Amino acid sequence: MAKKLWKGNKAMAEAAIQAGCRYYFGYPITPQNEVPEYLSARMREVGGVFKQAESELASINMVYGAAAAGGRAMTSSSGLGIALMQEGIAHMCATQTPCVVLNVGRGGPGLGTIMASQQDYFQATRGGGPGDYYCFAYAPWNLQEACDLIQLAFEKADEYRMVSHVLVDATLGAMMESADIKENTANTENKDKKDWAVDAFAGRKDDDHRKIVGFWNDPPEAVAFNRDVLKAKYDIAKEKEVMVDVRNCEDADVVIVAYGTTARIALNAMKIAEENGIKVGMVRPITLWPFPYEAVRENTKNAKGILVAEMALGQLTDDVKIAVGPDANIQHYGEDALGGVMPSPRAIYGMIEKIAKEG
Amino acid sequence: MSVVYERTKGLNQNQSIYCPGCTHGLEHKLVMEVLEELGVLDRTIGITSVGCSGLMFRILNTEVVTSLHGRAPAVATGVKAVQPDAIVYIHQGDGDALSIGMAETISAASRGENITVIFANNNIYGMTGGQMAATTMVGDKATTCPAGRDASLDGNPMRACELISQVEGAKYVERVAVYDVPHIIKAKKAIKKAFQNQIDGHGYSFVEILSTCPTNWHLDPLASMDKVKNEMEAVYPLGVFKDE
Ligand SMILES: Cc1ncc(C[n+]2csc(CCOP(=O)(O)OP(=O)(O)O)c2C)c(N)n1
Ligand code: SF4
Numbered sequence: 264m265a266k267k268l269w270k271g272n273k274a275m276a277e278a279a280i281q282a283g284c285r286y287y288f289g290y291p292i293t294p295q296n297e298v299p300e301y302l303s304a305r306m307r308e309v310g311g312v313f314k315q316a317e318s319e320l321a322s323i324n325m326v327y328g329a330a331a332a333g334g335r336a337m338t339s340s341s342g343l344g345i346a347l348m349q350e351g352i353a354h355m356c357a358t359q360t361p362c363v364v365l366n367v368g369r370g371g372p373g374l375g376t377i378m379a380s381q382q383d384y385f386q387a388t389r390g391g392g393p394g395d396y397y398c399f400a401y402a403p404w405n406l407q408e409a410c411d412l413i414q415l416a417f418e419k420a421d422e423y424r425m426v427s428h429v430l431v432d433a434t435l436g437a438m439m440e441s442a443d444i445k446e447n448t449a450n451t452e453n454k455d456k457k458d459w460a461v462d463a464f465a466g467r468k469d470d471d472h473r474k475i476v477g478f479w480n481d482p483p484e485a486v487a488f489n490r491d492v493l494k495a496k497y498d499i500a501k502e503k504e505v506m507v508d509v510r511n512c513e514d515a516d517v518v519i520v521a522y523g524t525t526a527r528i529a530l531n532a533m534k535i536a537e538e539n540g541i542k543v544g545m546v547r548p549i550t551l552w553p554f555p556y557e558a559v560r561e562n563t564k565n566a567k568g569i570l571v572a573e574m575a576l577g578q579l580t581d582d583v584k585i586a587v588g589p590d591a592n593i594q595h596y597g598e599d600a601l602g603g604v605m606p607s608p609r610a611i612y613g614m615i616e617k618i619a620k621e622g
Numbered sequence: 623m624s625v626v627y628e629r630t631k632g633l634n635q636n637q638s639i640y641c642p643g644c645t646h647g648l649e650h651k652l653v654m655e656v657l658e659e660l661g662v663l664d665r666t667i668g669i670t671s672v673g674c675s676g677l678m679f680r681i682l683n684t685e686v687v688t689s690l691h692g693r694a695p696a697v698a699t700g701v702k703a704v705q706p707d708a709i710v711y712i713h714q715g716d717g718d719a720l721s722i723g724m725a726e727t728i729s730a731a732s733r734g735e736n737i738t739v740i741f742a743n744n745n746i747y748g749m750t751g752g753q754m755a756a757t758t759m760v761g762d763k764a765t766t767c768p769a770g771r772d773a774s775l776d777g778n779p780m781r782a783c784e785l786i787s788q789v790e791g792a793k794y795v796e797r798v799a800v801y802d803v804p805h806i807i808k809a810k811k812a813i814k815k816a817f818q819n820q821i822d823g824h825g826y827s828f829v830e831i832l833s834t835c836p837t838n839w840h841l842d843p844l845a846s847m848d849k850v851k852n853e854m855e856a857v858y859p860l861g862v863f864k865d866e
Contacts, residue, residue, distance in 0.1 A: 286703055312703040316696065317729035324693035324726075328700020331687045332667070332708075336700070354690050461685040461701065463665040463708035474679050474686040 266443040271406050272297035272436040274444060275365060275429075276305065278410035279337055282417045283449030284363070285311035286336035288325035290318055290344060293377040294433035295367035298339040319344035323351030323364075330360035331475040333460030335417060335449070339365035341433075342383045343374065346391065352426050353392025356493070357477030359459075361420035363413065364398075365429045367436040370602025378603025379433035381523060384578035387428045388552045395489060397497050399427040399504065400551040402522045406440035412549070414448040419504060421453035423496055430551065432574065434524050434605070500553055507555035512544030512562035517618045519545045520559060520583050521572040525597075525606050529572050532611035539612075541619045548579075559586035568592035568618035572611055574601040594618055630654040632663050632683050639677040643836040643843025645800050646675045646742060650682070650713070652806070653740060656814045657684070657709065662821060666709040669698045671723070673715030674748040692723025695730035698737045709820055711738040717747045720756040720780050727786070734791035734825045738816045741782055744833040745854060752838030756780040759857050764838075779857060786828050787863035794819050794827040795863040799855065801832075801847040812862075832858055 264281070276298045279287075287306055289299045299315065306313035312329075316322035322338045329336035340348065345366050355362060368383045370376035387400040401416050403409035409431055416427035461473045479485040508526075510533075512518055517536070521529045526547040536543040546562050548555050563569050564587075571593060573579040580595050587593070596614050600606040632654025640647045657663045666684040670676045672691035679686040685708075689697040694712040702710045719727045719741050730737065746764055747753040754764040754771060757779050761770045771779075787795040794816060798809035809831060816827035832854045834846040841849060 286700070288700065314699065314703070314733070317725045320693065321696040321699075321726050321729065324690065324696035325700035325703070327693075328669075328687060328697035328702075329704050330700070331697070332701045332704035334700075334704035336704075350690055351693070358688070461667050461687055461705070461708075463667055463685060463705050465705070465707070472683060472685050474688075476679055476686065476688045478676070478688055480677075 264444045264446055266441050268439055268441050269406060270297060271409070271431070271438050271440065272367065273301045274406055274442050275409050275413055276301040278413045278444050279363065280305055280309060281444055281446050281448055282335070282414040283447070284335045284337050284417060285309065286326070286329040286334045287311070287313050287338065288316050288322040288329070288336070289338045289340065290316050290322050292341045292344045294369055294436050295339050295341055295365070297436070298365065319347040320351065323348035326362045327351055327355050327360055330355065330362045331358065331461055333457045333462055337363040337365065339367065341367050341369045342371050342386065345383065345386055349390055349392035352390060352398065353394055353396055354477050355426050356396035356398070357394065358475045359424035360475065361424050361426065363416045363420055363427045363429060365413065366431070368430060368432040376602040377433065379524065379574065379605065380601045380603070381432055381525060381574040382578070382601060383430065384551060384573070384575055387430045388554070388582070396493065397552055399425060399500070401427065401429045402549060402551050403429070403431060403435070404523050404527045404547065406435065406438070406442040409435060410442050410444045414445060418450050418453055421456070423500055425496070430523070432524050504550060505553045505555045505558070506549035507558040508547040508549055509558060509562055510545045512546065514565070515542045515544030516567050517541065517543045517570055517615050518563045518566045519543060519570045519572055519615070520579065521545065522548050522551065522579065525572050525574055528606045528608055529611050531608035532615060535608060535612040536615045539616070541615060543615055554582050556582070556586040559583055563587055563591070567622045568594060570594050570596060570611070570614055570618060572596040572606060574606060592618070592622065630658050632657055633681055634683050636681050639680060640674065641837045643834060643846055644674070645831070645833040648800055649740060649742060649831055649833065650678055652810045652813055653711070653713070654682070656810060656817055660814070660817055660821065662709045662817070665707065666711065667701055667705065669694045669701065669710060669712045671712065671714040671718040673718050675713045675715060675742065676749070678713060692718055693726055694718065695723065695726040695735070695739070699730055699733070699735050702735060702737055709817065711740060711817070713740045713742065715748065716743050716745070716755045716757040720782055728789060731786050731789040731792040731826050731828065734793070736820055736823055736825050738820050739828045740813065741828060741830045742833040743782065743830055743858065744835040746835050746838050748835045748838055759853065781858060783828070783830050783863040791826055792828060792864060793825040793866045797830040797832070797858060797860050797863065799832040799850055799860055801850045
């Protein structure tokens with residue numbers, strides 16, 4: 264499609280349509296309501312199915328049913344709704360049914376605020392459902408990247424038979440920005456590979472009764488599935504699917520680690536620092552899972568300090584600590600910028616300056 | 623030699639997953655016989671719930687999608703969205719359909735999903751060891767109402783058919799029992815109608831079967847059947863509640 268001005272939530276919804284998503288189930292919650300609103304009409308235009316579910320418990324389980332039957336399905340929500348979906352997401356991991364979950368983040372905890380925050384990092388990367396499982400977690404920083412990553416998220420979900428989260432914050436959903444949404448991006452190879460999906464023998468001559476089961480009552484079978492199927496594919500994903508944006512880190516005195524909107528704002532702080540003769544680099548994780556541990560470690564090892572900037576109390580910071588170890592000089596920016604109070608380039612610069620001077 | 627009776631192709635030869643005298647197995651058999659007679663066994667997708675019947679995936683010769691506790695109607699909705707020509711049916715217990723999954727039950731009915739729900743009301747939570755269910759009758763003992771259900775403390779039993787027949791979008795609602803041959807024949811008729819409705823694209827059908835749980839009722843299989851006949855039927859009257 265030609266480049267044009269879009270409202271964030273609508274553009275992301277259209278990107279899903281262009282990625283071949285034909286099944287959407289969701290429940291209203293601010294700040295993502297334009298996604299179901301847009302899709303309620305658009306899905307029917309393209310011959311897809313849109314259903315407003317009775318809750319997020321239902322919407323993720325409708326998505327699961329659609330995915331189990333071979334459909335390209337998605338839902339969208341925000342923190343509270345994603346919380347209700349966690350059991351369903353875990354079950355999708357157990358049954359290896361793929362989908363995309365778009366999370367337009369708001370502030371917490373609990374009902375919190377309807378404004379932007381990045382306080383649901385743990386929700387996307389650690390989940391809250393039962394068992395050992397991981398989901399892809401893509402974290403774009405502008406609308407173009409959001410559209411591209413939603414499309415990629417569908418492919419990776421199918422390729423790995425995993426759930427993909429796309430995590431943006433409320434500003435990205437609400438902002439008008441220009442984006443060139445790629446058309447018809449669905450990779451039919453991934454679709455054809457769904458020889459596990461229940462299809463009621465539509466056009467099929469074998470006698471394989473397909474069963475989508477996420478339950479073992481034979482302990483060794485459970486061990487084998489966790490180890491040989493799940494862990495094996497998570498290991499491959501960690502090896503192959505990390506995405507990261509690294510800028511100016513060679514001989515930087517201070518390296519910022521930030522993602523999404525905060526990374527974008529931190530670019531302005533970097534400019535102020537440059538004007539003041541301070542060398543600053545940035546490592547921006549694009550996938551929060553798998554996390555770019557190596558890129559963070561390699562690009563920060565010669566810096567005097569690391570500044571982790573996030574609209575949260577220290578969730579991304581935990582992953583940075585895992586990357587660089589306990590002895591590194593890690594400072595955190597974020598306590599004053601969450602739940603709708605946006606990060607300030609000046610304040611971020613203030614911390615950069617302090618680290619550059621004091622180490 | 624003519625074949626008078628044979629095992630339904632809808633069930634495999636795996637060992638039964640149920641206690642002796644439990645009616646879940648009989649209900650699967652009736653469903654599978656009906657699907658076979660209607661010639662749709664191969665386009666059927668069974669949706670399990672969580673409860674004793676959750677293990678039915680092991681004995682069914684159909685495609686299966688397993689659900690979490692209470693979510694089967696939502697899962698069925700998703701499956702049917704992608705495979706509208708498949709025959710999609712749910713087998714659910716009372717804890718699953720009326721407590722944790724009540725919103726899904728009523729909402730799927732209200733949307734008029736073209737699916738079939740087989741609802742086994744056995745007055746108790748079977749799988750978790752006999753706790754009180756939404757359907758436990760006043761006076762009946764369960765592990766979480768050991769002195770017997772006291773309506774003033776523990777609430778009242780819920781009547782599924784009476785409730786669901788009020789929902790626009792539900793097309794066919796009937797309560798049946800399986801404690802003797804005449805009732806089994808009637809139950810099978812009701813099940814057949816519920817599936818024929820789906821084949822005809824007629825919409826949502828709900829068949830409640832008064833079921834037994836000898837293990838947690840602490841009764842033998844025959845006494846369990848008597849309890850259904852003599853006690854449950856009085857609280858849960860049989861009959862057609864809606865047929866549009
Ligand atoms: C979210 C969740 N809560 C609780 C359980 C535990 N659980 C398993 S089966 C069951 C009760 C099932 O009872 P019912 O639906 O009446 O079926 P029955 O076993 O009697 O056939 C419960 C509470 C669970 N699996 N998931
Ligand atoms: S516990 Fe009750 S419901 Fe479960 S299999 Fe045994 S008799 Fe049937």
